Amino acid sequence: xxxxxxxxLRLLPRKDYLRFASGLTPVTLEFGKVLYEPGKPIRDVYxxxxxxxSLLKIAAGHRALEVGMVGPEGMLGxxxxxxxxxxxxxALVQGEGTALRMGKARFLKEFNSCAPLHRIVLTYVHAxxxxxxxxxxxxxxxxxxxxxxxxxxxxxxRMASGDFRMTHEFLSHMLGVRREGVSEAAAGFQEKGLIExxxxxxxxxxxxGLEAAACSCYGESPKGPEAIPAWRPAR
Amino acid sequence: xxxxxxxxLRLLPRKDYLRFASGLTPVTLEFGKVLYEPGKPIRDVYxxxxxxxSLLKIAAGHRALEVGMVGPEGMLGxxxxxxxxxxxxxALVQGEGTALRMGKARFLKEFNSCAPLHRIVLTYVHAxxxxxxxxxxxxxxxxxxxxxxxxxxxxxxRMASGDFRMTHEFLSHMLGVRREGVSEAAAGFQEKGLIExxxxxxxxxxxxGLEAAACSCYGESPKGPEAIPAWRPAR
DNA sequence: TTTTTTATGTGCGTTACCCCGCATAAGGGT
DNA sequence: ACCCTTATGCGGGGTAACGCACATAAAAAA
Numbered sequence: 194x195x196x197x198x199x200x201x202l203r204l205l206p207r208k209d210y211l212r213f214a215s216g217l218t219p220v221t222l223e224f225g226k227v228l229y230e231p232g233k234p235i236r237d238v239y240x241x242x243x244x245x246x247s248l249l250k251i252a253a254g255h256r257a258l259e260v261g262m263v264g265p266e267g268m269l270g271x272x273x274x275x276x277x278x279x280x281x282x283x284a285l286v287q288g289e290g291t292a293l294r295m296g297k298a299r300f301l302k303e304f305n306s307c308a309p310l311h312r313i314v315l316t317y318v319h320a321x322x323x324x325x326x327x328x329x330x331x332x333x334x335x336x337x338x339x340x341x342x343x344x345x346x347x348x349x350x351r352m353a354s355g356d357f358r359m360t361h362e363f364l365s366h367m368l369g370v371r372r373e374g375v376s377e378a379a380a381g382f383q384e385k386g387l388i389e390x391x392x393x394x395x396x397x398x399x400x401x402g403l404e405a406a407a408c409s410c411y412g413e414s415p416k417g418p419e420a421i422p423a424w425r426p427a428r
Numbered sequence: 429x430x431x432x433x434x435x436x437l438r439l440l441p442r443k444d445y446l447r448f449a450s451g452l453t454p455v456t457l458e459f460g461k462v463l464y465e466p467g468k469p470i471r472d473v474y475x476x477x478x479x480x481x482s483l484l485k486i487a488a489g490h491r492a493l494e495v496g497m498v499g500p501e502g503m504l505g506x507x508x509x510x511x512x513x514x515x516x517x518x519a520l521v522q523g524e525g526t527a528l529r530m531g532k533a534r535f536l537k538e539f540n541s542c543a544p545l546h547r548i549v550l551t552y553v554h555a556x557x558x559x560x561x562x563x564x565x566x567x568x569x570x571x572x573x574x575x576x577x578x579x580x581x582x583x584x585x586r587m588a589s590g591d592f593r594m595t596h597e598f599l600s601h602m603l604g605v606r607r608e609g610v611s612e613a614a615a616g617f618q619e620k621g622l623i624e625x626x627x628x629x630x631x632x633x634x635x636x637g638l639e640a641a642a643c644s645c646y647g648e649s650p651k652g653p654e655a656i657p658a659w660r661p662a663r
Numbered sequence: 664t665t666t667t668t669t670a671t672g673t674g675c676g677t678t679a680c681c682c683c684g685c686a687t688a689a690g691g692g693t
Numbered sequence: 694a695c696c697c698t699t700a701t702g703c704g705g706g707g708t709a710a711c712g713c714a715c716a717t718a719a720a721a722a723a
Contacts, residue, residue, distance in 0.1 A: 250565040253644055258568055260561045275554040276547055282561060312511055319510040322557055326495045326517060329564030330487040333604045336709070360670065369568045371711065376671060392670050392719060409488050571679070595700065606681065611701060627689055627700050 238270030244290030264351025339408030473505030479525030499586025574643030
């Protein structure tokens with residue numbers, strides 16, 4: 194059988210998956226699209242199959258800050274599962290690609306009647322909370338260079354590809370720093386041959402080298418039996 | 429009837445509350461006690477009635493950082509509800525006082541069989557995630573002074589009292605800054621007559637003044653019908 | 664082509680916070 | 694009374710990141 198492209202869905206028992214999948218619609222998400230906006234109602238939930246979505250907290254009078262990242266290891270629309278109709282967080286498509294979409298009502302019905310789904314989603318909620326807390330500490334303690342490296346690696350892991358479309362300006366909003374700060378760090382990496390970039394395109398050249406440059410938070414993603422299986426692509 | 433001291437429990441239908449309460453044990457939590465430690469199993473859940481617990485992320489090689497705060501408006505042991513046996517977060521008693529305790533097994537049974545409890549807890553999970561994200565952005569963008577003021581106010585709100593036991597050293601771990609940074613900000617507040625302090629005791633003198641000094645995050649706590657009712661004490 | 668837009672490079676003064684070390688003073692224990 | 698632990702005050706030097714302004718260059722639009 195063709196592999197189920199989303200890790201959470203892959204954990205469903207076959208019977209449940211088949212029923213659930215009948216409510217899923219494949220969609221293509223374009224770069225820059227905003228899936229959820231703080232305060233606005235959530236209509237659909239998404240299971241990324243090959244795309245990457247940033248969860249952004251918008252602080253009044255400041256640039257945005259990424260608090261979490263969702264790829265094929267997760268889902269979007271957690272608030273729906275928690276019985277809330279909207280999210281305080283903006284969800285922005287940061288790596289375009291494909292996802293599976295389901296309407297809020299159908300998802301709620303499934304979530305409340307399918308125990309395995311229920312369990313899987315709540316487990317993911319835990320993992321996501323951990324990720325947000327980790328990111329919070331990382332943003333507080335680590336320097337831009339280390340955070341940039343971590344960010345590029347996490348993106349690569351989720352996109353299963355080492356080059357993506359991404360301006361320094363955009364990155365600065367993810368990391369919550371100035372654009373110039375990103376440029377400076379990126380220039381350093383390019384000089385060392387770790388990455389190459391030009392006008393909105395970035396390519397990772399030396400994965401190992403980037404890992405060495407990344408802060409320790411990379412590698413402290415959810416692990417062990419307690420969380421969603423550490424989702425790190427094979428080398 | 430005597431008021432139920434924990435907001436979450438107060439939201440339970442009377443019938444469910446009575447059954448649930450039979451499994452609750454009143455306990456006194458002392459200052460400095462660690463309820464949960466990252467990686468260690470969670471044995472009990474807690475519903476604070478008059479105490480304050482800090483949720484701390486421990487970053488390797490750095491001081492700790494508070495990512496959330498739980499008082500009578502919330503509960504401790506969320507991971508249990510999410511089907512996880514331990515938490516990546518340390519829970520530390522920061523304002524001593526009373527709470528209601530329940531064993532993990534009993535709570536799980538109730539959580540899985542009592543729909544209103546289920547709903548309430550998941551709603552709180554959402555609120556807590558929002559708080560963590562908010563704190564993340566606050567720690568990134570706001571200066572120590574504003575964050576200290578916010579922290580004191582949030583503590584006051586949850587402790588229902590304006591003076592508490594608290595050293596600058598301890599505060600520095602909450603805010604993720606140096607002890608001297610806290611001392612400096614606190615000295616400024618004392619000079620303006622907003623607070624007074626001495627050797628591990630802090631008293632809020634001018635609530636309004638502190639609000640003016642706090643960053644905008646104070647007042648952006650969960651609000652509206654979508655979240656746990658904004659829990660802010662009457663003046 | 665030429666023009667316009669957009670992405671990145673660069674420099675410069677400013678600031679909040681860091682790290683380190685030590686002085687002072689309040690309380691608790693003996 | 695005394696010591697001794699602990700909480701806070703204070704200074705000096707260093708730096709990561711800020712804000713701003715402007716130069717350059719690639720791409721897109723005309």
